[in-house]
Amino acid sequence: MLLVDKPQKWTSFDVVKKVRGTLRVKKVGHAGTLDPLATGLLILCSGKMTKKIDAYQAQMKAYSGTMQLGAVTASYDADTPPESEKDISGISTDAILGEAASFVGEIEQLPPMYSAVKVEGQRLYKLARKGKEIERKLRTVTVHRFTIDDVTLPAVDFTVECSKGTYVRTLAHDLGQRLQCGAYLTALRRTAIGEHQVSDAWTIDQISERAALLNAASSGKESAGDRRQPS
Secondary structure, three states, X not given: OEEEEEOXXXXXXXXXXXXXXXXXXXXXXXXXXXXXXXXXXXXXXEHHHHHHHHHHHXXXXXXXXXXXXXXXXXXXXXXXXXXXXXXXXXXXXXXXXXXXXXXOEEEEEXXXXXXXXXXXXXXXXXXXXXXXXXXXXXXXXXXEEEEEEEXXXXXXXXXXXEOOOOOHHHHHHHHHHHOOOOEEEEEXXXXXXXXXXXXXXXXXXXXXXXXXXXXXXXXXHHHHHHHHOOO
């Protein structure tokens, strides 16, 4: 099991592919997808540990992020252009805090069209990129904590602790709808999965550097072994 700090603009599979090649391990999987624009903790498992992926996925996730009030986007984040801009001068901090508190507990979410959810065998994001929108089913998730950390309009910083399957992008979008001004995610970082913290994770560069050192050490031992062979 390896804790990785996923860089921005990398897909979760990009990280898996990089680690496979760097560590020369064929069987690697991840426990919970992160959107390309998000950063933070990604748990990778290889070999027999891949059997524990479902258990890791089921654990509570923690995030810190920023949303922008006053507009919406098709992807619910900054990956697509803002639209339907609205005046937010009348939005108070108390109103934001109150609406955020209403999302704590068991709630229903509609997966965004820009998501990896499959409907009739097709990924929603592939249909969304073609300008198509289809009916999706509501899913029940649990938000354990939704804290507003700072309000500097139009930006709102927040912290979320939630169950498996929760779309934080949807949480930001739905909060914007409740405030009647719109909102979309501009930054997201996964800080924890269960007891595992992003502060203990390896960056891609650190993994590459360590792999290079191990490969060099291994090559050195092999060379020394060759020199010890009798003629």
